[in-house]
Amino acid sequence: MYRIGEGFDVHRLETGRKLRIGCVDIPSPVGSVAHSDGDVLAHAIVDAILGAIGEGDIGRHFPPSDARWKDADSKIFLAEAARLLAARGGRIANLDSTVILERPKLAPHIPAMCATLAAALGCESSVVSVKAKSAEGLGAVGAGEAVEARAVVLVEVRA
Numbered sequence: 001m002y003r004i005g006e007g008f009d010v011h012r013l014e015t016g017r018k019l020r021i022g023c024v025d026i027p028s029p030v031g032s033v034a035h036s037d038g039d040v041l042a043h044a045i046v047d048a049i050l051g052a053i054g055e056g057d058i059g060r061h062f063p064p065s066d067a068r069w070k071d072a073d074s075k076i077f078l079a080e081a082a083r084l085l086a087a088r089g090g091r092i093a094n095l096d097s098t099v100i101l102e103r104p105k106l107a108p109h110i111p112a113m114c115a116t117l118a119a120a121l122g123c124e125s126s127v128v129s130v131k132a133k134s135a136e137g138l139g140a141v142g143a144g145e146a147v148e149a150r151a152v153v154l155v156e157v158r159a
Contacts, residue, residue: 001156001157001158002093002154002155002156002157003052003053003090003154003155003157004052004152004153004154004155005047005048005049005050005051005052005053005152005153005155006047006048006051006150006151006152007043007044007045007046007047007048007049007050007051007149007150007151007152007153008044008047008148008149008150008151009040009041009043009044009047009058009148009149010040010141010146010147010148010149011032011033011034011038011040011146011147012032012033012140012145012146013030013031013032013033013144013145013146013147014030014031014033015029015030016029016030016031017030017031017032017033017038018031018032018037018038019031019032019038019104019147020032020037020038020039020074021039021040021041021099021101021106021109021113021147021149022039022041022042022099022109022110022112022113022114022116022117022130023039023042023073023074023075023078023113023116023117023120024109024112024113024116026104026106026109027104028103028104030144032147035064035069035070035071036062036064036069036070036071036072036073036074036077037071037072037073037074039074040099040147040148040149041097041099041113041117041130041149041151042074042075042077042078042117042120043058043074043077043149044097044149044150044151045078045081045095045097045117045121045151045153046058046061046074046077046078046080046081047151048095048151048152048153049081049082049084049085049092049121049153049155050081050084052085052090052153052154052155053084053085053088053090053155053157055081055084058077061077061080061081062076062077062080075120078117078120078121079120079121079122081121082120082121082122082123085155085157086122088157088158089157089158090155090156090157090158091123091155091156092121092123092127092153092154092155093127093154093155093156094127094129094153094154095117095121095123095127095128095129095151095152095153095154096129096131096151096152096153097128097129097130097131097149097150097151097152098130098131098132098133098149098150098151099130099131099132099133099147099148099149100132100133100134100135100141100147100148100149100150101132101134101141101147101148102134102135102137102141102142102143102144103134103144105132106132107132110130110131110132113130114128114129114130117130135148
């Protein structure tokens with residue numbers, strides 16, 4: 001049986017913070033404001049996987065009110081989502097994602113993101129797609145005040 005999950009995340013950007021996207025540190029004067037490492041793409045992917053298997057969202061499993069997750073590496077979240085999927089006899093058949101960010105440009109970092117995400121999820125990098133878009137100057141993302149990510153995952157689960 002196949003199931004689809006959709007994930008979304010957005011984080012405010014602030015000068016002097018670290019920018020981590022897809023488990024890759026991106027050189028930038030601004031970074032995500034968040035309780036954990038602020039990896040907007042990893043968080044959207046976790047939500048997509050959890051949604052596909054009916055496990056709620058990232059906040060249910062890793063609440064920002066829990067001090068254990070302060071500055072936590074999102075690879076932990078990805079690994080747990082993958083573990084829950086595997087516990088149901090599931091695997092990722094396809095993962096498609098988009099990061100919307102005005103600057104810096106992400107294209108040079110996409111191969112590393114795909115490889116690192118696949119490793120964290122325990123899947124082949126050939127099933128992981130990361131795309132980068134700008135907001136063409138529109139809204140908070142376009143003004144350079146925020147970063148957004150969307151993810152869709154197709155999982156195969158043994159019936």
